[in-house]
Amino acid sequence: MKISIDFILKGYIKVNKKISINGWVQTKRITKFGISFISIYDGTCFKTFQVIIKNNLKNYKKLLNLTTGCSVNITGLLVFSLGNKQNYELKATNVKVIGWIKNPNLYPITPKYHSKEYLREIAHLRPRTNLISAISRIRHTLAYAIHKFFNKNGFFWISTPLITFIDTEGYSKMFKITTFNFKKIPYNNLGNVEFKKDFFGKKSFLTVSGQLTGEAYASSLSKIYTFGPIFRAENSNTNKHLSEFWMIEPEIAFASLQDIINLSEKLLKYIFKIIINKRINDLYYLNKKNNIKNINLLIKFIFSKFEQFEYNEIIKILLKYNIKFKNPIKWGQDISTEHEQFLCEKYFKKPIVIKNYPKNIKAFYMRINNDYKTVSNMDILFPGIGEIIGGSQREERLNILDKRINEMKLIKKKYWWYRDLRKYGTVPHSGFGLGFERILNYITGIKNIRDVIPFPRTPNISNF
Incomplete structure (x- = not known):
């Protein structure tokens, strides 16, 4: 019976039992006494598993050529370890090499330290390192915890479209989608591209958010959430930005701004508890x-x-403290990264919630407050990360929504279906967006967002 290393190390398998494991060699130690030790990992947990091989095995001499990364199948007797570095070990009775490392001197992943910058260049192999495998297991558990939280609290998961015709934020930089042959792009008499001849019959983009379509389902199912990739074509190479990343966006009908502030706090505490409970060794x-x-x-x-x-x-x-900032602050402007860092890391020294920003710096869909200067929104800022959640109560009043669309010089007819949600049984509703990779940065302590996603997409980088 083939057993995972995680299963063995948790003590689920009785000792003195014959078992079989699959995995990869991490290290090898040869002694002068006809006994060698190899350390095996299979990715199911952070720890490796020690295997004892003796020179009475038929292929013992060949096994001495094993190097880091070779894949093996090992059968043997599970015993208590005589050493103090592990509880169990395997006395091998049969070792089958499934995949050798060709040219071991050229193998990019070795037991020595590799910088994160170097590992990004070999993103297809970096999961073999302790660093990226630990992050990957935490990433999985985090996604599981998020789905579990929403399911327990009566939310329905909605898979909102990745292809869209409108800009959720109203001012985002979006990736265009086309099937045009760039050598034969059709133009009309005015020199404009004839998008009617394109695949979707109009300009289409990769979405920057699932929120607007999520609102349509919240208007029927009451509590929904989206969890999927979104795309932003910002030409930014900072450690906080990706062109493709994942977002969690709950939306609740009959809900106020305070309702989603409470929900976000409840969600964060829930997922942190699960991560600590399930991934403490990786942490x-x-x-x-x-x-x-x-x-x-x-x-x-x-x-x-x-x-x-x-x-x-x-x-x-x-x-x-304006004198401390490179970018002086004033009422009516957004809070920049240096301001966020000052607030969370020096002034308050903890996460904070900021609410009711000026309407002129926020999206058209946010509900206007009674002063008509601010909107009912909130940002949650974390030390070392900055904004990790952004949300708002949505503008449910059609006449005011139309006014905001006009103020921002958006094309009203593009939002016809979104306006319908206000025409037919409108209700107060609210929601927020939680950046999946950003919360991973906070949980893991990894500062660069490119290191917490399997294959990062950034300007000039779309490898693998």
Whole structure:
């Protein structure tokens, strides 16, 4: 019976039992006494598993040529380990080499340290490192925890489209989709591209958000969420930006801004608990490897409460320290990265919620407050990350929504179906977006967002 290493190390298999494992060689140690030790991993957990091979095996001499990365199938007797570095080990009775490493000296992944920058260049092989495999297991568990949370709380998952004709934010840079032959693009008499002849019959893009289509289903199912990839064509090479990334977007009918602030706090605490419970070994490794204390940060957050501040309050705080900033702050402008860092890392020294921003710097769909200067929205800022959640109460009043569309010089007819949601049984509703990779950055302590997604997509990088 083939058993996973994780299953063995958790003590689920009785000792003195014959078992079989599959995996890859991480290290090998040869002794002078006809006994060698190989360390095997199979990716199911952070730890490796020690296998003892003796020179009475038929292919023992050939096995001495095993190198890091070789894949093997090993059958043997599970026993308690005599050493103090592991609880169990396997006395091999048969070792079958499934895949040798050709030209071991050229193999890009070795037991030595590799920089994150180097690993990005070989993204197809970097999952074989402890760093990326640990991140990958945490990523899986995080996705599982998010689905579990929403399912337990009565939400329905909706797969919103990746191809769209409208810009959710109203000002985003979007990737265009076309099947045109670039050598034979059709133009009309005015010199404009005839998109009617394209595959979808009009300009089409990769979506920047599933929110608007999610609202359509929230208007029927009451509580929904989306969880999928979105795309932004920003020419940015910072450690916080990707061109393709994943977003969680819940939407709730009959809900206010405060309802989604409460929901976001509940969600974050829930997923942090699961990560600590399920992936503590991976977290310990990442904490030690990156010299950080993220486990303590997660625990502290679980037992704390969100502190909420009005945009006006935050601006007053920032104005007191304006001399410290490269970009001086003033009322009516958005809060930049340096301001976020100051607030979370120096002033408050914890996550905070900022709400009710000026309407002129926010999207058209956010509900206008009674002052007609601000909107009912919120941003959640985390130390070291900045904005991790952005949300709002949506504008459910058709006449005011139309006014906002006109103010932002959007084409009203493109939003005909979105306006229909306000025509037919409109209700107050609210939602937010949680960046999946950004919350992974916070959980793992990894600073560059390119290291927490399997194959990063950024300007000039679309390999693999």
